[in-house]
Amino acid sequence: MPSETSFGWQDARDEALRRIRARDWPPGELIPNEADLAAEWGCARATVNRALRDLAEAGLLERRRKGGTRVVLTPLRKATLEIPVIRQEVVARGATHGYALIDRAPGPGPAEVCRRMGLAAGTGLLRVRALHLSDGAPHVYEDRWLNPAAVPAVLDLDLARVDANSWLVQNVAFTRGDLALGAVAADAAIADALRCAPGSAVFAMERITWTADQAITLVTQHYAPGYRMKTSF
Amino acid sequence: MPSETSFGWQDARDEALRRIRARDWPPGELIPNEADLAAEWGCARATVNRALRDLAEAGLLERRRKGGTRVVLTPLRKATLEIPVIRQEVVARGATHGYALIDRAPGPGPAEVCRRMGLAAGTGLLRVRALHLSDGAPHVYEDRWLNPAAVPAVLDLDLARVDANSWLVQNVAFTRGDLALGAVAADAAIADALRCAPGSAVFAMERITWTADQAITLVTQHYAPGYRMKTSF
DNA sequence: GTGCTTATTATGTATAGACATATTATCCGA
DNA sequence: TCGGATAATATGTCTATACATAATAAGCAC
Numbered sequence: 001m002p003s004e005t006s007f008g009w010q011d012a013r014d015e016a017l018r019r020i021r022a023r024d025w026p027p028g029e030l031i032p033n034e035a036d037l038a039a040e041w042g043c044a045r046a047t048v049n050r051a052l053r054d055l056a057e058a059g060l061l062e063r064r065r066k067g068g069t070r071v072v073l074t075p076l077r078k079a080t081l082e083i084p085v086i087r088q089e090v091v092a093r094g095a096t097h098g099y100a101l102i103d104r105a106p107g108p109g110p111a112e113v114c115r116r117m118g119l120a121a122g123t124g125l126l127r128v129r130a131l132h133l134s135d136g137a138p139h140v141y142e143d144r145w146l147n148p149a150a151v152p153a154v155l156d157l158d159l160a161r162v163d164a165n166s167w168l169v170q171n172v173a174f175t176r177g178d179l180a181l182g183a184v185a186a187d188a189a190i191a192d193a194l195r196c197a198p199g200s201a202v203f204a205m206e207r208i209t210w211t212a213d214q215a216i217t218l219v220t221q222h223y224a225p226g227y228r229m230k231t232s233f
Numbered sequence: 234m235p236s237e238t239s240f241g242w243q244d245a246r247d248e249a250l251r252r253i254r255a256r257d258w259p260p261g262e263l264i265p266n267e268a269d270l271a272a273e274w275g276c277a278r279a280t281v282n283r284a285l286r287d288l289a290e291a292g293l294l295e296r297r298r299k300g301g302t303r304v305v306l307t308p309l310r311k312a313t314l315e316i317p318v319i320r321q322e323v324v325a326r327g328a329t330h331g332y333a334l335i336d337r338a339p340g341p342g343p344a345e346v347c348r349r350m351g352l353a354a355g356t357g358l359l360r361v362r363a364l365h366l367s368d369g370a371p372h373v374y375e376d377r378w379l380n381p382a383a384v385p386a387v388l389d390l391d392l393a394r395v396d397a398n399s400w401l402v403q404n405v406a407f408t409r410g411d412l413a414l415g416a417v418a419a420d421a422a423i424a425d426a427l428r429c430a431p432g433s434a435v436f437a438m439e440r441i442t443w444t445a446d447q448a449i450t451l452v453t454q455h456y457a458p459g460y461r462m463k464t465s466f
Numbered sequence: 467g468t469g470c471t472t473a474t475t476a477t478g479t480a481t482a483g484a485c486a487t488a489t490t491a492t493c494c495g496a
Numbered sequence: 497t498c499g500g501a502t503a504a505t506a507t508g509t510c511t512a513t514a515c516a517t518a519a520t521a522a523g524c525a526c
Contacts, residue, residue: 006480021406033506044481049507065507066489074402076315079412083310083466169307173254179312182461183416183436201434203416206461228415228439233316238486239510266476277511282477298477298518 007043012051015041020060020071028073031061079233083179083207086132086140086221087166098133101160102141102193106148113145117208117215123147126154128164131193137224141193144219151216164217168209174216177209181229190222200225240276245284248274253293253304261306264294312466316412316440319365319373319454320399331366334393335374335426339381346378350441350448356380359387361397364426370457374426377452384449397450401442407449410442414462423455433458 016037019025031037034052038045052069055061059076063069090097109117109125119125125145132140144164146154151172154164168174184190184204191198203223209216223229249270252258264270267285271278285302288294292309296302323330342350342358352358359379365372377397379387384405387397401407417423417437424431436456442449456462 008479021408023406027403035506045507046482046509047480049509050479053508063507064489065487066491066505068506074318074321076318076321077410078313078315079410080311080313083312085307085309088307088309166307170260177310177312177466178463179466180461180463181414181436183434183456183458185434199432199434201416201418201432203414203436223416225416228413230411230413233410233412241509268476278477279479279512280510282479283509286478296477299475299520300518301476 007041007047009047009050009054012037012041012043012048013054016051016055017060020055025071027071027075030068030070033068077233079231081229081231083177085165085169086142087163090132090134090139093134095135098136099163100131100133102129102131104128104159106155109145113218117145117147117218118213119147119149119215123149128159129189129193130159130163132163132165138194138196139224139227141190141222142219143189143222144217146217147215150211150214165219168217172211172216174209174211177207180206182206184222186222186225194222194224196225203227203229205229240274240280242280242283242287245270245274245276245281246287249284249288250293253288258304260304263301263303266301310466312464314462314464316410318398318402319375320396323365323367323372326367328368331369332396333364333366335362335364337361337392339388342378346451350378350380350451351446352380352382352448356382361392362422362426363392363396365396365398371427371429372457372460374423374455375452376422376455377450379450380448383444383447398452401450405444405449407442407444410440413439415439417455419455419458427455427457429458436460436462438462 025031032040034045034048037048041048052061052063056063056069059078060072061069062072087097087099105127106124107127108122109119111121113125114121114123126148128144128146130142130144131138132142142165146164148155153171157164157167182204183201186194186196186198186200186202188198190202191200194202196202202225204220206218206220208218258264265273267278267281270281274281285294285296289296289302292311293305294302295305320330320332338360339357340360341355342352344354346358347354347356359381361377361379362375363377364374375398379397381388386404390397390400415437416434419427419429419431419433419435421431423435424433427435429435435458437453438456439451439453441451
């Protein structure tokens with residue numbers, strides 16, 4: 001990027017950011033339009049556009065055609081958290097990843113599970129419970145429901161050798177997902193798998209992934225007590 | 234956007250996405266360069282550039298100057314979660330927000346807290362414990378350390394009337410923050426505030442916010458049992 | 467071959483100009 | 497005054513062109 005030569009879009013973004021922070025452009029107020037800013041900063045309107053678009057994506061500005069651009073009243077910050085593929089996450093930490101299948105059971109899904117997956121009650125699903133280890137210690141216990149109608153191949157998968165998590169990521173293209181985070185008290189199954197006391201506070205991440213309105217899988221991953229998911233914003 | 238008339242950047246993105254999903258462009262492989270795609274799709278290179286840049290930001294493509302663009306091996310999905318301002322979050326749900334200050338205590342911060350905030354051990358901080366209510370029921374218990382050196386005004390704030398969360402968002406421009414999510418067992422203070430049994434599994438969000446290398450606040454928010462933080466990706 | 471310099475190449479960015487589109491403001495008639 | 501048509505306007509996007517930059521490949525001296 002021409003840093004010395006010209007006023008680039010990052011310079012424009014930084015300057016706009018500075019004005020927002022300095023209350024030079026107060027919260028809730030309109031800021032000058034792109035053409036004026038471009039003239040003031042000596043750059044093209046497209047440059048200003050990109051800068052302001054970037055700040056709008058970050059949640060600091062609100063832009064409307066004809067309405068102009070205004071500073072958002074209460075900047076709702078957004079953090080992006082990477083949805084971990086357990087194996088990768090463990091290996092990336094320099095630890096060794098272990099995996100053990102606990103249970104694999106085809107059969108009709110419970111009403112609640114089918115409902116959440118947008119399926120008729122009693123649809124045939126594949127339930128898989130498994131444990132991920134990090135350096136030999138229990139790390140994540142996952143309880144998963146797979147939809148064979150969406151991914152027939154899972155029925156032939158050797159889930160004792162490959163974990164569903166890794167396999168799905170590499171073999172199924174999903175379009176979107178819903179995610180819920182929370183804390184649960186470890187029940188017997190969880191406590192047993194993670195080798196912690198029943199009732200322990202466990203961090204849980206539930207996901208449903210979809211490919212064009214068809215649910216692929218619903219999974220709840222329970223992390224060993226003490227785990228913290230970190231990110232920045 | 235000219236939807237019928239010309240091939241816009243969203244069209245380009247969708248087509249690229251289709252090819253990725255269809256394994257038309259297999260994982261790990263190079264894709265044609267921007268100029269070729271522009272020629273193929275009958276649009277300008279800038280249009281292709283914006284489309285591919287968008288997919289790269291989404292984590293589906295990897296781009297390098299001269300190296301070209303390749304499909305990422307294991308698409309690490311990213312979810313963006315909005316960092317809630319409790320009051321807003323409650324009100325947005327249509328519930329009434331309540332707030333009660335539990336404790337306000339200036340004094341030297343514990344060594345661990347100071348260390349995490351990048352301050353010398355024993356620095357004077359302001360500790361604030363408070364409870365947020367949703368429709369009268371305990372919702373979030375927050376335990377906060379404020380750095381008066383960064384925000385002197387907090388010492389004169391009437392924290393019995395305004396909650397630090399809302400006040401900070403509207404009055405202090407921070408540049409970045411670190412965030413950690415986890416589950417903890419409710420200790421006496423938490424259980425008492427949230428009116429739940431001691432030892433209950435509680436969802437906890439810890440944040441440190443910074444403004445140019447100076448820590449503003451370190452806060453841990455404990456959500457009432459059963460709370461789930463939701464988002465999509 | 468090793469290490470250096472020099473091309474080559476794909477992406478990154480800036481620009482002016484043009485048109486599209488959403489929204490607001492204005493005007494006018496009933 | 498109300499409602500609807502119309503003008504005005506700020507952002508959204510596309511284009512063609514140009515140059516910058518990073519990273520690789522090629523060439524070359526030793």
